[in-house]
Amino acid sequence: MNVNYVLENIKDFHIRDVLECGQCFHFQRTDSGINPGEYEYDIVFRDRVLHIKEEPDSDGVRLIFENTEDWEYQTIWREYFDLDRDYSKIKEKIILADPRLEEIVEEYSGIRILNQDFFETLISFIISQNKQIPQIKQVVNNLSSELGTKFDVTMINRLGSEFDAFFPTVEQLALASEDEIRASKCGFRAPYIKDAAEKVYSGEISEDELLKMDTDVARQKLMTIHGVGEKVANCVLLFGLGRTESFPVDVWMKRICEYLYFDGDTPKQEIEAFAMDKFGDVAGYAQQYLFIYGQKHRIGAK
Template sequence: MKIYMDGNDTVLTHVEDFNLKETLECGQCFNFVRKDISTDNSFCYRIIAHGNALIVEQDNRSKEDGCILRLYNTDIHEYETIWEHYFDLYTDYKTIKESIIKGSGELQDIIKENSGIRLLNQEYFETLISFIISQNKQIPQIKAVVKNISQMAGKVIKDNGEEVYSFPDALELAKLSEENIRECKAGFRAPYIMDAVRLYLDGSIKEDEFIGISTDDARKLLMTVKGVGEKVANCVLLYSLGRREAFPVDVWMKRIMEHLYFKKDTDKKVIEEYAYEKYGEYAGYAQQYLFIYGKNNLMK
């Protein structure tokens, strides 16, 4: 991969194993919009993450040598300190995919056709609140609630003359009442959000509490938040705390795993344990490809 400045933009060429659309729209994040300038040959999105707004475009015209990414109004320092980590661009996905295929040949075609999905490294508190919101909601609804909360309590970010809002941190969100959060269309999740804010601010579930503990203990700690079950906890572990072995199991993932491996109704915990045994440290990556398999074969 090569990096250079073009005017005010950082440009990355020869970016392998990366697809912006697949990565953003697979259900792991919710604070983005697709821009109107997207074409058949390119995708363009505005992402709000880590207190910053980024407009990023992927040019697909040179697939053989990897894609080209343009990060608008972003210098190389900002790219290296925020976005390289956010997009997980330093991870060797070729090795990961080879390992998954070796243990699960039935996913070989899916992985080859969708080789550009990356697991994002998101901000922990925002991810926790976002996946509390996600319960029993579709992605457009989740995005709307995240946007509403950001507009009500977040900071203004100037983005090419347009005002957008960062997701509030715990102190900012604590200024809202439960009724305010309900006004953001959070519904029954509002008291769960309030409890997460309380536990975060008293130090019980801050990031430092997860350092040096097992993934099982980290999951149990997250589940001390009201309304946080196994699936939400695993999403937070996978998408923001670097626990790439976490394997979220929702209704669809349960059906996919039953279809591929169990051929019968199976407890979610059994499925999660089987996935870890089968995929090990790469279980979270495998989950993304399994979801696409199900989307293409079982969700039609």
């Protein structure tokens, strides 16, 4: 018998903004888009799959975790979606640091930072270099289909999308050849993915050790992986290790911050240091809102 887990009147949550802000890539929207305020997604996370629906509620949103029993929600999805964190306090800190962001923070109040798998986040952001989000998602799906463990029938029946496999484990990727990895259409990133997988598999890069390190030290450690620069390292720190003081700066974030806070061309490292000082332990959350602010006001658009 199918069991759904339902949450009612959830505030500070919008599934579209959470998933489609560029922090994760193993998901697919499955609704028709016909009904305003209703969204459906398939999500693959570690060894679980989820079909989730969001509907308007009297005070917030209603979340329906399809085919999900209480134990699965409590042990997996509750933490994954960061549902125990008070985001109203985070938003207050951001607005206090920069009142110009108040309108965006309120308009996009449903943004959250997911608690993702470290290894998948590392590989996904290596893939992300010089790629748009749809391309990243396709390569992640290709890599999973080529090298990951296939779903059993109970998992397939949960989904409305064409996903068929979990993201490869550390061992599966470390033992794969570069040619097997390249079959995912990851291009020049294949040796970088291979190096990252081998370093994690051997223990040279350890999630447990990274969690114990200061942020700057952890960043430098991640950058010992071939193909991992500061931007990718900061994305991994923020989205894969929960370092919410991290502030990834890509070309768009550079333009946005130069427009708002600087007078002309400014090195990325200076922007990062400024943002971490200005926003403190909510810098990573602020980065999400600044990106949307830049999009809405067409900052840096050519």
